[in-house]
Amino acid sequence: DTAVSQTPKYLVTQMGNDKSIKCEQNLGHDTMYWYKQDSKKFLKIMFSYNNKELIINETVPNRFSPKSPDKAHLNLHINSLELGDSAVYFCASSPGQGKFSGANVLTFGAGSRLTVL
Amino acid sequence: RKEVEQDPGPFNVPEGATVAFNCTYSNSASQSFFWYRQDCRKEPKLLMSVYSSGNEDGRFTAQLNRASQYISLLIRDSKLSDSATYLCVVNKYNTNAGKSTFGDGTTLTVKP
Numbered sequence: 001d002t003a004v005s006q007t008p009k010y011l012v013t014q015m016g017n018d019k020s021i022k023c024e025q026n027l028g029h030d031t032m033y034w035y036k037q038d039s040k041k042f043l044k045i046m047f048s049y050n051n052k053e054l055i056i057n058e059t060v061p062n063r064f065s066p067k068s069p070d071k072a073h074l075n076l077h078i079n080s081l082e083l084g085d086s087a088v089y090f091c092a093s094s095p096g097q098g099k100f101s102g103a104n105v106l107t108f109g110a111g112s113r114l115t116v117l
Numbered sequence: 118r119k120e121v122e123q124d125p126g127p128f129n130v131p132e133g134a135t136v137a138f139n140c141t142y143s144n145s146a147s148q149s150f151f152w153y154r155q156d157c158r159k160e161p162k163l164l165m166s167v168y169s170s171g172n173e174d175g176r177f178t179a180q181l182n183r184a185s186q187y188i189s190l191l192i193r194d195s196k197l198s199d200s201a202t203y204l205c206v207v208n209k210y211n212t213n214a215g216k217s218t219f220g221d222g223t224t225l226t227v228k229p
Contacts, residue, residue, distance in 0.1 A: 031215075041202065043161065043219040056216055090160055097215045104149050104208040104215050108160035 003027050006091045006109035013081060014117055020077045021112045023091030031055075031097055032074040033106070034066060035090040043090070049074055050097055081116045088113050118143055123205050123220035131228055134195045138223045140188040140205030150181055151206040152190050155222065161204055164190075195227045 006023040013019055025032060033056075034046040048056035049068040063079045078085060091109040095102065123140045130136050142150075150167040165172065167179040167188055178191040188205055205220035 035219075040221075042221055043204065045216060045218070048216070094215075097210060102166075104210070104217060105151070105163055105166070106153075106161070106206075106217060108162070110160050 001026065002109075004091055004093055004107050004109040006089075006112050009110065009112060011112060011114045012117065013115070015081055015083060017081050018077065018079045019081060019114070020075060021089055021091075021114075022073070022075045023109055024073050025091075025093040025107070026072065027093055027095075027107060029093035029095050029107070030071055031094045032068065032071070033092040033094070034074065034076050035092060035108075037088045037090060037111070039087070047074075047076075055097070078114075081114075083116050086114055086116045119221075120144060120218045121205055121207050121220040123203075123223050125221070125223065127224040127226060129226045129228060130195055132195055132197060134227075135191065135193050136195060136225060137192075138190045138203055138205075138225075140190075140220055142186050142188070142205075142207040142218075144207070144209055145183075145186060147186075147207045147209045149208040149210075150188050151208070151217075152177075152179055152188075153204040153206055153219075155202045155204060157201075161219075164203070192225075195225075197227050197229065200225055200227045 004025045031050045037043045047066045052068045068074045088111045092106040152164040153161040154164045155161040167181045171180045176193045180189045202222040208217045
């Protein structure tokens, strides 16, 4: 039973299209994230939600819109896709938020590889 | 300056070797520290948390030096299966948000 599952695993689409990636976690965690890993393998945080509330938004173009219908789900919708959006998008969750390391341990999904042509 | 900097590597070592990775972070208010491992085309996975007192898990030893803002990972008796990218992660909690910042990773290849 996958702890953090995201779909689809692969997305190939044309520039200008709109696409969504879905993520679900069954760990009972309070916090969920979207990370982007580009072709150089650099992993950068995009968004973080704690109990459905947006708490981190890292200078991401507003073409990217996250939505958290409940604390177990965090979806990512991308409008007007550009070539530079090609990357692997990782969903992750952590038990919560806090100063202690246990709260911040991330469990990642398997990633969604987006290719924009 | 990047928030989290790692040895770029790659490190190519023979089986059985001892290898050490270093990481520095710029924000002195950072509170929790981790090493993650990422295999090719897979997601990152927690290898170990890093504590001020240092901690060991089998062949892996992690150290934290808050004064120097430095984290290290030592792998003893390297195995072929240790080949991966090792990511240094630093977390800072502020108000209601904890943010984990990843280093760019150090690639290790262990050869027979």
